[in-house]
Amino acid sequence: MTVDRILPSDEAYELLALTREIAGRELAPQAAGFEARGEFPREVLRTVGRAGLLGLPYPEADGGGGQPYEVYLQVLEVLAGAWLAIAEGVSVHTLACYPVAAHGTERQRKMLPDMLGGETLGAYCLSEPQGGSDAAALATRAVADGDDWVVNGTKAWITHGGRAGFYTIFCRTGGPGSRGISCLFADADTPGILPQHPERMMGLRSSAPAQIVFDDARIRGDRLVGGEGAGFRIAMEALDAGRLGIAACAVGLAQAAVDYAAAYARERQQFGRPVAQFQGVAFLLADMATQVAAARAITLAAARRKDAGRPYSIEAAQAKLFATDTAMKVTTDAVQVLGGYGFVSDHPVERWFREAKVLQIVEGTNQIQRLVISRSL
Missing domain, CATH: 1.10.540.10 (Acyl-CoA dehydrogenase/oxidase, N-terminal domain)
Known part of the structure; x- marks a missing residue:
């Protein structure tokens, strides 16, 4: 559609x-x-x-x-x-x-x-093996050495890890807590930036993330963004925008599942007629379509706030939460519409079902989104 x-x-x-x-x-x-x-x-x-x-x-x-x-x-x-x-x-x-x-x-x-320009890819290095949701507790450290920064630590779940042309890196340059975090960016060929083997994923297998190890990686001082101690604020601003991106991805995935399930239900015959004519299936499809439309609306409403220069952090969290939960539910229902055929790889709905799960986790888990929203009330 x-x-x-x-x-x-x-x-x-x-x-x-x-x-x-x-x-x-x-x-x-x-x-x-x-x-x-x-x-x-x-x-x-x-x-x-x-x-x-x-x-x-x-x-x-x-x-x-x-x-x-x-x-x-x-x-x-x-x-x-x-x-x-x-x-x-x-x-x-x-x-x-x-x-x-x-x-x-x-x-x-x-x-x-x-x-x-389109010829290079960037990677966003925030999460760590022991500190995914608690970004303020990150341990990767950058120490000043003359005009440079020397970075040591490990980042986890880095999309484009080993494939990126540049890395945006959040690291500790000061004391504990969010005020000690700064932002650097470095070319991928910087000595001491060591991508590890890609993770084996349930979904998104063609874009498997990887850990990035920083082993005395020397980054020029003029690659510090926003000044010392500004990294956490920059990271959170970026994530607000990134959450809208993931919400839009969820809407697209869910819409594809609705379209495929509806087309299948119109063609699949049971008891002498298409299964789309049975109320149990028809109402399921109606709910799926309505949920996707609502997810699109809340996502674009948050985008319009951003475009207008208005605060949108809470709206971004709401959009990410609602759209990705919707994608999980809609893809689950799409598998149900196809029945046994929904469980085999001859049809794409099983792949979409697996992919929807990760959208509830990346750019802040949906539990974190609920925490952000609830604190604003």
Whole structure:
């Protein structure tokens, strides 16, 4: 189903049409094969980048697409409906570029055209093996040595780990707690940055994250973003935007599951008629479609707040929570609509079901989102 959309400009309609073309021609036909092989789709992401989709929400003067977040998220939704790993990769790259784009010095910002140009990927290094949700307790440390920083520690669950061209790194430069955290960014070929073997994943197998070990990695002092002690604030700002990206990915995945389940139910015959004509299935599909529409609405409402320059942290948490829970429920129901066929890899719903689970975990677990929301009440 093509979702009816109201976009702010003719350019946005053209961009979404281009995205659908790329999704249909380049992404959907290849997704199942890459996922089955667990093969990283570097050339596919390069195609997406050359189409201008890796820097959409950043200013054109910096090499970005100059699009509002409301448009960018709908692009992510279309990509996710064809291949979630690609959409998640675009979202993570956008997240990794945020610190320099929002807080970089004039000299640092001159690097943005290369970061946003589509030929390189960024990785966002915040989580650690012992401190996923408790980001303020991170242990990776950077020590000043002359004009440089020497970084030691381990980051975990890093999307594009070992594949990225640059790493945005949150590390401790001061005492305990959030005020001791700073942000650095480094080229991937920096000596002492050591990607480990990719994780073996239940879903998103073509974009498996990896640990990144920092072993006396020497990073130039002019790669410090926002000043010492500003890292935690920058990380949380970036995550607000990143949560909207994951919410849009969830909407796209869920919409694909609704479309596939509805098409199957119209064709599958039982007791002499399509199963879509049975109320038990029809009402299930109606609820699925309604939940996806609600998830899209709450996500785009949060995006419009961001575009207007209004506070949106709570709305981003609500969107991420609701959209990813919806994706989990809708993909579960899609498997049920297909019955036994929903459990086999001949149909994509079992893959979507597995992929939906990770969306409830990344960019802050949904328990963390509930904590953020409840504290605001």
